[in-house]
Amino acid sequence: MSDPADIRGWQRLSDRVTTSGKLDPADPARLAGIGVRHVVNLALADHPEALPDEAEAMAAAGIAYTHIPVPFDAPDEDHYAAFRGALAGDEPVHVHCIMNWRVSAFFYLLHREQGMAEAEARALMAQQWDPLSADDPRTAPWRALLERLV
Secondary structure (H helix, E strand, C coil): CCCCCCCCCCEECCCCEEEECCCCCCHHHHHHHCCCCEEEECCCCCCCCCCCCHHHHHHHCCCEEEECCCCCCCCCHHHHHHHHHHCCCCCCEEEECCCCHHHHHHHHHHHHHCCCCHHHHHHHHHCCCCCCCCCCHHHHHHHHHHHHHC
């Protein structure tokens, strides 16, 4: 089975890691079909586009599930630390939120920590968004977090 590239913001970062925005009810089975064994969700459960009962849907598909609700207007170091911890295993993992913005920002930080060149890490993040160069006021908390942790 090939990657479900029609999922909002789909991005494959490696053989083990995929990311995206919001998931739909059919997506847990699709993710299981490509070998995903763990899903990490950074979106708030009460977001209007959140997948209802996501933990149960993942369990039914045989996928472990970790929910790290990251408020879009208040991401912090503890959220990032929880994200890093959730990726500690070696199983195929899919990380998502609603737009793949939270996720891509956290992977930017992780890639920089792992020694990836700034330009390469930023280019991967910019495939979804670039809070470091955007002047939208909603990006300010993300820009501050990224600048503080890099």
